[in-house]
Amino acid sequence: MPEEYLNDNLYDWIRDQTGLYDYDLLQMSDVATYMNIAHYHGMELQLPVSEEHNKWAKVSSDQFTYEWLAASEEIWQLAMQKMLRLLHESVDIVFNKGDPLKTEVVRQNLYAENSEYFSGEFPYFWLMLGHQETLFPLTNALGEDRAAKLPFSGAYFFEFFTYGEDDFVSTRLRDDKGKVHEIDIDCDERRTIMGQGIACSADSFQRFIEQRLFLADSVSCYIDYDPVGVTYADPKEYAERLLSEIGIEDDYDFTVLHAAGAAVGALVGSVAAYAACKASAK
Numbered sequence: 001m002p003e004e005y006l007n008d009n010l011y012d013w014i015r016d017q018t019g020l021y022d023y024d025l026l027q028m029s030d031v032a033t034y035m036n037i038a039h040y041h042g043m044e045l046q047l048p049v050s051e052e053h054n055k056w057a058k059v060s061s062d063q064f065t066y067e068w069l070a071a072s073e074e075i076w077q078l079a080m081q082k083m084l085r086l087l088h089e090s091v092d093i094v095f096n097k098g099d100p101l102k103t104e105v106v107r108q109n110l111y112a113e114n115s116e117y118f119s120g121e122f123p124y125f126w127l128m129l130g131h132q133e134t135l136f137p138l139t140n141a142l143g144e145d146r147a148a149k150l151p152f153s154g155a156y157f158f159e160f161f162t163y164g165e166d167d168f169v170s171t172r173l174r175d176d177k178g179k180v181h182e183i184d185i186d187c188d189e190r191r192t193i194m195g196q197g198i199a200c201s202a203d204s205f206q207r208f209i210e211q212r213l214f215l216a217d218s219v220s221c222y223i224d225y226d227p228v229g230v231t232y233a234d235p236k237e238y239a240e241r242l243l244s245e246i247g248i249e250d251d252y253d254f255t256v257l258h259a260a261g262a263a264v265g266a267l268v269g270s271v272a273a274y275a276a277c278k279a280s281a282k
Contacts, residue, residue: 008140010032010053010056010057010060011028011032011060011255012161013053014031014032014047015028017047017048017155018031018046018047020078022113024047027180028062029061032056032057032060032061033061035047035049035053035057035061036054036057036061037055039058058177081213082105083128083138084138084141084212085104085105085213086105086109087126087127087158087205087209088206088209088210088213089103089104089105089106090106090126090158091169091202091205091206091209092206093106093122093200094160094167094202095160095167099120100119100121100122101119101120103264106122110122110123119239125157125158125159125160126158127155127156127157128156128157128158129154129155129156130154135154135156137233139173141212142171142183142185143182143185143186144183147180154173154174154175154176155173155174156171156173157171157172157173157174158170158171158174158185159171159172159196159203161196161199163193163196163199166201166202167201167202167203168191168193168196168199168200168201168202168205169199169200169201169202169205170182170193170196170197170198170200171183171185171200172197177240182197182198183198184198185200185205185206185208186208187200187201187204187205187207188204188207188208189201189203189204190204
């Protein structure tokens with residue numbers, strides 16, 4: 001990503017405060033993301049961070065995520081193809097009496113070793129939970145506004161139900177502050193049902209997912225992306241080093257910090273894979 005697209009004043013300030021003048025742009029963007037996460041969760045940094053700096057940290061973090069993760073549909077292949085396929089398979093199982101054992105993603109996820117489910121059993125609902133970088137491609141695939149970036153974690157709830165003689169799927173997002181957002185998917189057959197809100201017919205939901213799967217399948221990063229020579233940072237080591245270098249106190253809630261570290265670790269891996277895929281796809 002060209003440096004002119006980022007807020008140089010923020011990164012210059014971070015370099016001045018930390019003395020880390022050899023940081024590259026990717027690492028500096030991670031520092032901005034950590035600042036944003038700390039501010040969002042009410043934590044404090046040893047750095048003298050003002051409200052103005054927090055504002056710029058959020059803007060820079062958003063810019064970085066948008067530029068890398070929301071640039072095109074290729075990231076769906078890397079991060080969300082299995083979630084889309086799981087939703088597609090679920091419609092067949094719930095409404096069309098499909099066999100879970102004959103699926104690709106459901107079978108691998110439900111009936112793996114030490115699973116709580118016996119062969120052929122199926123759960124009542126799917127809860128897709130993750131951090132912003134993990135869920136952002138799914139948000140994009142569902143047609144949500146890219147500018148409305150998710151909170152730092154959230155969960156999608158897909159409910160499959162029958163109303164009268166027709167089958168439907170409704171979608172909601174619960175953010176990490178407990179607020180529930182109704183997701184109006186742009187399927188070709190949807191209704192507003194009392195007690196359920198906006199819902200797609202099961203068939204139109206499946207067609208919608210099929211269209212997204214087609215886009216995801218149009219670029220195969222398993223083929224285009226050559227991982228030889230690429231080394232990924234260990235998320236835990238990376239998070240611990242970054243926490244130390246930006247001066248977060250040791251007595252803060254490390255459950256939150258480790259969750260934040262996982263988000264940044266996922267971002268680093270996704271960005272590296274995405275960049276390699278984009279370069280090879282050209």
